Amino acid sequence: MACGKCLGFHGPMSNYTSLALSIPRQAELFSCRNCGQLLEIGALARFPIFLTPEQARDNFPDGGWTADDPSADG
Numbered sequence: 221m222a223c224g225k226c227l228g229f230h231g232p233m234s235n236y237t238s239l240a241l242s243i244p245r246q247a248e249l250f251s252c253r254n255c256g257q258l259l260e261i262g263a264l265a266r267f268p269i270f271l272t273p274e275q276a277r278d279n280f281p282d283g284g285w286t287a288d289d290p291s292a293d294g
């Protein structure tokens with residue numbers, strides 16, 4: 221669940237960790253340092269998109285990042 225910092229994303233980017241870039245999507249994947257929520261920020265987007273780990277893996281398949289996923293097997 222997104223926290224207040226996510227919902228007020230206009231704050232400093234230092235609140236977020238950059239995890240991956242997607243050239244085809246022209247977007248960057250971040251995680252909130254406060255709650256761990258995954259966010260996708262498009263180059264032209266004014267607001268973040270909140271992603272589930274499944275969505276994030278689909279959108280950023282080459283990111284080499286990991287996210288908590290209780291269904292993951294190894």
Ligand SMILES: [Zn+2]
Nearest residue numbers: 223226252255
């Ligand atoms: Zn958050």
